[in-house]
Amino acid sequence: MKDEKSPAGRSYHHGDLSSALMDAAEEELKQHGIEGFSLRGVTKRAGVSHAAPAHHFGDANGLLTALAARGFERLIQTQRDFRRRAPSNPRKQIEASGVGYVVFASENPALFRLMFGSDRPDFGSVHLQRIAESAFDELVSLVSAVTNDRGSPKRDGAMMIDVAAAWATAHGLADLLAAGRLNTLGTLPANIRNRRIATIMSRAIP
Amino acid sequence: MKDEKSPAGRSYHHGDLSSALMDAAEEELKQHGIEGFSLRGVTKRAGVSHAAPAHHFGDANGLLTALAARGFERLIQTQRDFRRRAPSNPRKQIEASGVGYVVFASENPALFRLMFGSDRPDFGSVHLQRIAESAFDELVSLVSAVTNDRGSPKRDGAMMIDVAAAWATAHGLADLLAAGRLNTLGTLPANIRNRRIATIMSRAIP
DNA sequence: GGTATTATCTTGACACTGCAAAGTTACACG
């Protein structure tokens, strides 16, 4: 009978250390970035010994792998949220998806950098690989919806250019904004900024 | 009279340690990436003591700052090379510049990540700031050439969208390719790949 | 030419890091 969260007494067995560590790790990531990320810092946050994560995640990269995977889940969710509020028109759906991508990166710059600009997560891990792949698949199906709409449902060549164009546009905006470049865009009020991002996204697929 | 490069005997004073360290650091970066970068590894490569860099660069981030600055110089140069071989037509010039941007990133993925995906270089440093700014300025003037060509020479608003679109498109392609994503594009032969990149770039500015 | 100064590089020490091995506690199950 684990006491969920006994106010004062911390039992030897934490009960839910795994997710507590992930939360602490995300906080550490936010404050120090991936380059200042310290496993010992995470364990201090969680109030456990520095070797506690080993049993759940193996090593530090294992913890970061789990974090990245959770990041992809949230990225997908954010994109879906933006799509749901947008017209069902395939082109508007892609624009909304791109805006969601950029918004996610702006709100979680360190996490985004972990997911796309770091070698530390193990992208061979099945969990991470699957979730990242499914994010990519959603993009492909969105793009193919537009292509099919035009009456040319070929999956090769031409469509892959559209996929690359759409992804690159969203990713470029996201990465530059998360890095604090492109401040002419980044400092704009959210609604105006998102409209401009949608405009730029709309150019990617003619 | 420093003996340039006495084959066997290494003089106590290296003679040109500063640039030797930068070369060693770039090699270290290529092999281990920014996240595995070790200052002591650099000094071992250069055959000097672990504290040798201090006098020239201060700390490790100082060395990385110098490396990033040199990276921007090369990036600018690569873009110019591609532009010189392209038609003088403003739109073609932008496309060529974008291709140069992506080629640089593909050929120097670790350096590119240092320049755009790392907090370690000191972007407050005047040298780095100026060279990075001048790279940005070249883009702005290229875009304004197109805009002026269309007879609407306004520097605000609309043009800044074009700047953001062009930069984001090139940067997105560059970052995704350097990270090994987008392999449908990345594995193509260079000439075909570059043509597709140019196509995608051309969409960014209508 | 000889001496003092200065720039350059080395040595040694420190706190911090991630990881592995061994020890300790709590819990499940007979």
Add this chain to the structure above:
DNA sequence: CGTGTAACTTTGCAGTGTCAAGATAATACC
């Protein structure tokens, strides 16, 4: 009640970046 196992802690180690102090070579000055 006793035993085994999972969860966590303690201890130790090699590696890291930075700082302070020392050693050496090049240069400036007389």
